[in-house]
Structure formats: C-alpha cells, structure tokens
Amino acid sequence: MKISERPSLKHLNTFGVDARAGLRIDIESEEDILALPVFDPGKDLVLGGGSNILLVTDVPGTVFLNRIPGRQVVEESNGKTVVEVGGGENWHDLVSWSVSLGYSGIENLALIPGCVGAAPIQNIGAYGVELASVIESVTAWDWQTSQWRVFKPEECRFAYRDSLFKTAASDRYLITSLRIRLSREFTPRISYAGLEGELVKSVNRDLTPQAVFEAVVRIRQKKLPSPEKIGNAGSFFKNPVIDDARAGELQQNHAGLPGWPAGNGKTKLSAAWMIEHCGLKGHRNGPVGVSDQHALVLVNHGGGSGVQLWQLAKMVQQVVASEFDLVLEPEPRIFEFEI
Numbered sequence: 001m002k003i004s005e006r007p008s009l010k011h012l013n014t015f016g017v018d019a020r021a022g023l024r025i026d027i028e029s030e031e032d033i034l035a036l037p038v039f040d041p042g043k044d045l046v047l048g049g050g051s052n053i054l055l056v057t058d059v060p061g062t063v064f065l066n067r068i069p070g071r072q073v074v075e076e077s078n079g080k081t082v083v084e085v086g087g088g089e090n091w092h093d094l095v096s097w098s099v100s101l102g103y104s105g106i107e108n109l110a111l112i113p114g115c116v117g118a119a120p121i122q123n124i125g126a127y128g129v130e131l132a133s134v135i136e137s138v139t140a141w142d143w144q145t146s147q148w149r150v151f152k153p154e155e156c157r158f159a160y161r162d163s164l165f166k167t168a169a170s171d172r173y174l175i176t177s178l179r180i181r182l183s184r185e186f187t188p189r190i191s192y193a194g195l196e197g198e199l200v201k202s203v204n205r206d207l208t209p210q211a212v213f214e215a216v217v218r219i220r221q222k223k224l225p226s227p228e229k230i231g232n233a234g235s236f237f238k239n240p241v242i243d244d245a246r247a248g249e250l251q252q253n254h255a256g257l258p259g260w261p262a263g264n265g266k267t268k269l270s271a272a273w274m275i276e277h278c279g280l281k282g283h284r285n286g287p288v289g290v291s292d293q294h295a296l297v298l299v300n301h302g303g304g305s306g307v308q309l310w311q312l313a314k315m316v317q318q319v320v321a322s323e324f325d326l327v328l329e330p331e332p333r334i335f336e337f338e339i
C-alpha cells in the first residue's frame with residue numbers, strides 16, 4: 001500500500017480537473033484492504049482510472065485507488081474459459097490480452113478507458129455488447145460489514161449503464177476482482193452501426209475476435225476525442241430510455257430523432273441527436289464546452305474547473321428539457337462534497 005498526503009487529482013481524472021484530496025491510498029493487494037481506515041462516503045471516494053467521474057469540489061478525505069493486479073485462467077472446459085482479473089488492471093489491456101490468446105466475448109469493448117474494478121459499476125457497454133453478458137461473478141469488500149462478498153450476475157442488477165453498485169448500493173462495496181467468461185467459439189456481434197462496414201474494409205479472410213477488436217479501436221480513434229488530447233469523461237449523458245408511446249410522440253414532433261427498441265415497452269432515444277438539434281454541439285463557454293466531434297461529450301479545453309463543467313452540464317440539461325420535455329441523466333458520477 002502507498003500513502004501520500006494532499007495529492008493532486010489532476011492526472012487521476014480524465015477531465016483533468018485540478019482538484020485535491022486530503023490523502024491518497026493506493027491499494028495494491030487484497031491484504032491491504034484489511035489495514036485500511038473506515039470509508040466515509042461523505043468525505044472519501046474510490047477511484048480506478050477516473051474516466052467516469054466529475055470532481056466538482058476537492059475531496060476532503062481519502063482517495064482510495066484500486067491498483068490490485070492479477071489476471072489468471074481459473075477454469076477451462078468445453079470451449080469455455082473463466083478468467084479472474086484484479087480490479088486494478090487496465091480494462092483495455094485485458095481486452096487486448098484476451099483477443100491475442102484467441103478468446104472472444106469482450107472484443108467489442110475495446111478501448112474503453114479505466115480499470116477492471118469499475119467495469120461492473122455502470123455495466124460498461126459499447127457496439128452492442130455489455131459487460132453483463134460475460135460476468136461470472138464480482139468479488140467486493142463490503143465497507144459496512146468489513147467482509148468479502150461474491151455476487152452472482154443476477155445479484156448485480158445489471159441494466160443499461162447501471163448496476164446495484166452504481167445506484168442502490170453506491171459507496172458500499174469496493175470491487176476487488178471479477179470473473180469473466182470467455183470463449184474459444186466465436187460468435188461475432190457486428191450488426192451495430194458502422195462496425196460491419198469497417199470490417200468489410202479490412203477483413204479479407206476469416207473474421208476473428210482480433211479483427212473485431214481492431215475495427216472497434218479504429219472507429220473509436222476516429223470518432224471520439226481522446227482524453228490524452230482533450231479532457232473528457234466519454235458520454236456525459238445517458239441515452240434516455242422512455243415509454244414507447246412517449247418516445248413515439250417525441251419522434252413525431254421531431255423528425256429524424258433516432259430511437260431503438262429497449263424492451264419492456266421502452267424505447268432508447270439518442271441524447272446526442274437532441275443536444276445537436278438544440279445547437280449545442282461545439283458550444284463553448286470559456287475553457288469548457290460540448291465537443292464539436294461528439295455532442296454527448298463535454299470537454300475541458302484546458303484549465304476548466306469542475307464547477308464550470310457542472311454548470312455547463314446543467315445548462316445542456318435545461319436547454320434539452322425545454323425542447324424535449326425530458327431531463328438527460330448524467331452518466332459519470334458527480335462528486336460534490338461539503339468542504
């Protein structure tokens with residue numbers, strides 16, 4: 001375990017917000033956890049890669065960084081493989097490793113920033129695949145009872161960009177490792193917009209998980225602003241999932257508003273389209289703005305504060321609400337502590 005006082009968090013959040021914490025503790029093993037101070041949700045926070053958070057204020061207490069390593073095959077039978085991965089491992093490195101060994105299951109989730117331990121928090125998803133489809137179990141430390149707990153997939157309450165860990169029990173569990181199911185048998189999932197087209201350009205022999213992985217990486221590099229070049233936390237708003245009837249009305253009143261069936265009488269609408277329709281794509285307010293590359297992404301052009309980004313997000317919410325009569329929900333966790 002490593003401990004440092006008054007750390008800067010600027011390089012620990014992909015928005016590049018220049019906040020500070022009281023203390024930083026790097027958790028490097030499961031044994032470290034037994035020696036940690038008690039977690040106080042009103043003062044402390046847990047971080048992986050900091051790619052799905054907005055720090056509106058400093059953190060008065062401790063930032064616990066999950067840096068628990070480990071990647072091993074724990075089961076292999078009948079074409080099915082289960083790997084156990086430490087929560088501090090880099091997600092994209094895991095995907096890259098799995099396809100290099102010929103496994104399929106998570107190739108569509110390439111190039112998502114952040115750590116493995118954060119992946120179940122919002123049930124990461126992209127290009128038609130969600131983490132929930134490959135999870136065997138999630139192991140976590142329960143801050144309340146000071147005990148380990150192993151969650152079966154059905155206990156995680158995975159939903160669209162959501163889980164038990166993000167909403168009902170946020171701040172209760174520190175996710176230390178995952179078991180993920182991979183396969184030697186490859187069922188490509190490439191019907192998602194743009195993916196098949198990208199593959200047609202590059203694949204002239206058999207379609208492999210590696211080819212899908214590379215296609216996803218290429219599309220993402222073209223379409224999404226990289227946090228290394230410009231501060232951002234990916235999509236800042238979730239696509240609203242609303243009743244079919246209400247979605248139908250909105251689509252009738254706003255020709256071209258894209259929607260997709262989301263099951264259980266619900267439709268998922270495109271938040272990016274709504275923001276662009278309101279003329280906010282590329283909008284800039286001083287050092288912060290809406291990306292001109294992608295309307296769902298808020299950006300820090302440099303030197304923007306968490307307060308400025310949060311004000312911008314609220315302005316986008318208000319403008320969209322007055323046009324579409326619905327409130328876009330932020331996807332990253334907003335941390336606004338009482339200082």
Ligand code: FAD
Pocket residue numbers: 014045046047048049050051052053066087111112113114115116117118119121122123124125126173174175176224225226227232233234235333
């Ligand atoms: P952090 O930002 O560090 O933390 C996120 C939340 O999880 C916080 O509330 C934190 O307290 C909590 N947390 C973190 N680790 C743990 C742990 N071990 N135990 C308990 N709680 C924890 N997301 C997608 O779903 N799909 C995408 O395609 C996608 N693309 C992105 C592209 C870009 C350019 C960026 C910047 C972000 C993107 N994201 C995407 C969002 C983000 O990368 C994911 O949600 C990722 O899983 C966050 O991981 P992290 O380690 O950075 O989490």
Ligand code: NAP
Pocket residue numbers: 125126127128191192193194223224233234235236239260270272331
């Ligand atoms: P895109 O391919 O341009 O599509 C725009 C939106 O349309 C996405 O939000 C996507 O919803 C939806 N969509 C497109 N085709 C769909 C289909 N066949 N069925 C259902 N929904 C469909 O999106 P993009 O912004 O370039 O991102 C590509 C993928 O990476 C998406 O899955 C997106 O979620 C993911 N991504 C996520 C983040 C993040 O921070 N969460 C950031 C970048 C990219 P979904 O978002 O529900 O897939």
